[in-house]
Amino acid sequence: MADQQKISMFWLLRYLKPVKGRIALLFILLLGTTGLQLINPQVIQRFIDEAAGSGGMAELLELAALFLVLAVVNQTMGVVVTYLGSDVSWRTTNRLRGDLLRHCLRLDMSFHNRKTPGEMIERIDGDVSSISNFFSMFIVQVIGSFVLLAGILGFMFTVNVPIAVVMTAFTLLSILGMMIIRNLGVQSSKNDREASATLFGLIEERIAGIEDVQANGHVPYVMNRFYRAMSSVFLKGRKAWMLRVVPWNVTVSLFTLAVTAVMLLGVRSYMLGEISLGMLYLIYQYTQMLNDPIERLGDQVQEFQKAKSGMLRSRELLSQQSDIQDGEDKQLPEGALSLEFDQVCFSYNKDKPVLQNISFSLKPGERLGIIGRTGSGKSSLSRVLLRLYNLDSGVIRIGGVDIAGLSLPALYRRVGMVTQDVQLFDGTLRDNLTLFNEKVDDEAIMETIEQLGLSPWILAQPEGLDTHLSASGSSLSAGEAQLFALARVFLAKPSLIVLDEPSSRLDAATEAMLQSGVDRLLRQSTGVIIAHRLATLEQVDKIMVVGDGRLLEFGSRKELAGNPSSHYARLLQSGREEELA
Incomplete structure (x- = not known):
């Protein structure tokens, strides 16, 4: 005592x-x-x-x-x-x-x-x-x-x-x-x-x-x-x-x-x-x-x-200690980054595995589409990639660097993510787009939102970028909030971008506008798109199908689409996108 x-x-x-x-x-x-x-x-x-x-x-x-x-x-x-x-x-x-x-x-x-x-x-x-x-x-x-x-x-x-x-x-x-x-x-x-x-x-x-x-x-x-x-x-x-x-x-x-x-x-x-x-x-x-x-x-x-x-x-x-230990590596290669999962295993609870022996690789600038039923482990892939959780075993490499040895600021500086749940803050539209980063100028903001099709809506606001937005985001539709989240990530100019079901809250017209903007914005980055709508993945290079935490299929989108026995081809042929919900 x-x-x-x-x-x-x-x-x-x-x-x-x-x-x-x-x-x-x-x-x-x-x-x-x-x-x-x-x-x-x-x-x-x-x-x-x-x-x-x-x-x-x-x-x-x-x-x-x-x-x-x-x-x-x-x-x-x-x-x-x-x-x-x-x-x-x-x-x-x-x-x-x-x-x-x-x-x-x-x-x-x-x-x-x-x-x-x-x-x-x-x-x-x-x-x-x-x-x-x-x-x-x-x-x-x-x-x-x-x-x-x-x-x-x-x-x-x-x-x-x-x-x-x-x-x-x-x-x-x-x-x-x-x-x-x-x-x-x-x-x-x-x-x-x-x-x-x-x-x-x-x-x-x-x-x-x-x-x-x-x-x-x-x-x-x-x-x-x-x-x-x-x-x-x-x-x-x-x-x-x-x-x-x-x-x-x-x-x-x-x-x-x-x-x-x-x-x-x-x-x-x-x-x-x-x-x-x-x-x-x-x-x-x-x-x-x-x-x-x-x-x-x-x-x-x-x-x-x-x-x-x-x-x-x-x-x-x-006295609580994080399980995520900061690494010492401060640098990643310039430009778009490669991505590699090597025998990755992960579970939220030790007795219930979520990811089991996941292995795949992407070259710099490639786009990967991930599909699978709800609970198949799609979102968990993005969470371990961002080091929100520790792996049970295996290695994830970004730009050839093991993320376990990479400092968290260095990781988040080059990797961006848009989640399904969009968080808006009490502040101006500019604050919400830049996350209160005053170093981002209005020209860069307007260029990004123009590509995402948000500029007409913002210019229509009484005070433009200075329009105040409540934390609840009640003045925005679900689709507009999702577009905001995309613009926020792209303004950070990441070299690897993860989009976790980016069109889940969008109507068909807004989704088409979003897809056009994403195509342009991903030209300088490696992209990982987690989707439940197959139409969202028409421009990706690779397709990965997951089920029950296992990698069921991985390969070129065109090759898988042309292979009648592949999971992806069967989904395309049946047209039953509800199977992925």
Whole structure:
């Protein structure tokens, strides 16, 4: 446990180090506000003693004015301290959020298949928010509380030793109790965060599938799942809260005993004439002030338990390692790239192979059409080619280079892919076409969309390329969205292009326009086209037929079309393209 605490502290210091200047300023201001909190009751004590004695009106007005000035200065400094504390918190935790998001984006698809987007949002933002809440008040509340406690107890020892001893005993017992039970609710808080993440994942998943939910009458089922998830959040949250408030209950009990003893001793000293009425007030006020930092420490112990659960979950996420290891080769040959699959085997689950001993090769500039039934392994070929998953065995070479030894940036710089599901972003048409790459000029954009037949549509928009597009892409038809995705890939000028069923969402007229654009754009690249419409493959050089993860047929399109016994020729002859669906 001690080692884990040290690791956590070292981990936190990494994020606090860049804001050390602000923390130093915050500490100085804390000392100032603490000093003012200690002085103000003493001003009131003098006011009471002067009023009870023979003090003149001028002296009383001076003390009253001094109290008001100190109160205003204290409040102003308190605002600055709170602002600085929040600033330190957000600067620190935003760096952590960035690190978590960057790390998640680098993890392989096997990890993301196990996590819903809603759950990941909660992990990256929700868990860090609990750390942020702790950070924002930790320096202000915890360090400020200790400084105030030291000031109160130090002063009380100069006034009345017995009372100071009682107050010190109360303080030490309270702090000791909180230290002993500080981790009591950590695991329950972690379970609470996990239940919350599951709930967010459920909500995100159901909203993403809202059409299916409504169209198939699944709203009652979804609501049942929602209520069960909410019940789990409530039960785990209640347990975590009950364990977190134990430190507060302990301090309240100790304070009740302490304040009783202090007031009895104070009244006794006043009755014996050992202290003045003003000093009795000061003792009472300092006793109340002593409780405030103790309560704040108790509150921070609760926040610490929530924050620590967030730290543990964040460190757990950062410790996740991708199965995809980056290679060291940075370069691929110039121009169109050759492609070779050599005895490639792959499976998402070890007991269910998806690709089995796939071997074929393409020369630079050749086009390959891949056909097969749904579930035959067509899309899996593109996923392993892009290194979204690791192979079980075999080798894939691009331009004669084993992709396992190639750095991922070098691979993605030269290989482009258009998937069946098009992702559009909240931004302008230009942003969506260039993926926010400002280096791509408008001339290159217009040239590409002209070849894909999108220019009339874009020119018809009120602001052209500056027209804003929502993330849902509701202003685009399915075909237009697919053409957008194609333009996006071709603007990157890849040397090997994979089109995963590019015409799956297009009508016949749009498909013909798309085919013409693809033919022109593929002239400088090697192309792999995964299709379920045979008409899409009329211009390819090679055909590959796959079934149940095996290569059933591979060869020249013309030769296979002229061979009556080939799978491809039988499909052409029957004209039953639905067999590929």
